[in-house]
Amino acid sequence: MLEEQFARELRRWRSRRRISQLDLAIRADTTQRHLSFLEQGRSQPGRAMVVRLAESLDLSLRERNELLLAAGYAPIYTESSLDAPELGPVREALERILDGHLPYPAVVVRPYGELVTANPAFDVLSEGAAPALLEPPVNVLRLALHPDGMARRVQNLAEWGRHITGSLRDQARQSPDPALEEFIAELAGYLPDIDPPAAHLGFAVPLRLRVREGELHLITTLTSFATAVDVTLSELRLEAFLPADETTATILRQRG
Structure with missing residues (x-):
């Protein structure tokens, strides 16, 4: 029954978020009694209630759609193709951001590191990598930590890789996902032990990357579309690399 399926999913997410029934009821503007009935499968929620609960549990748009389906409702958040006309302004904005970040590398990725696009400075990250790692779909996280990718040039692989x-x-x-757990295990298998763990002094742990001109010290920033109501758009991340010192900035400007 739909009530039982929704009840099971609601209990699972509330447990995962470590929120009490009372706290969730307050967040979703309902009563603890009603929430208890929903979790027991004794009541069928309205669509608006499912949306409020999903928002209160801080679910992603994809997960909110799945919770709606569990309750017997159609998804309300669209999932557009990146090539769709309605995402044209987004593509143009991303390209402007990527170009504006030059001569420093920047990439746009989907969940778990799948590359969507990058600016020309991406070659400082990909140079020397095995061709198989650069065949679409490229995964930038695998590229970063694989022994045939960037790893051979990363001077602080154990520390940086664990971030x-x-x-x-x-x-x-x-957001539990067996495929993600498997991917994490793969990446962790590429990392050497830290012995002993080194204390880092500074404002951030940099990527120390060897290039022909010397050693780059790069820090990263992540940008997302915080107000997105399209699943595809909500899952995009722009990762921009910035120089952590003047030597790195000079090398990248010269390469650019």
């Missing part, structure tokens, strides 16, 4: 896998583990705790 990547740590971030993915945070995602997995937030």
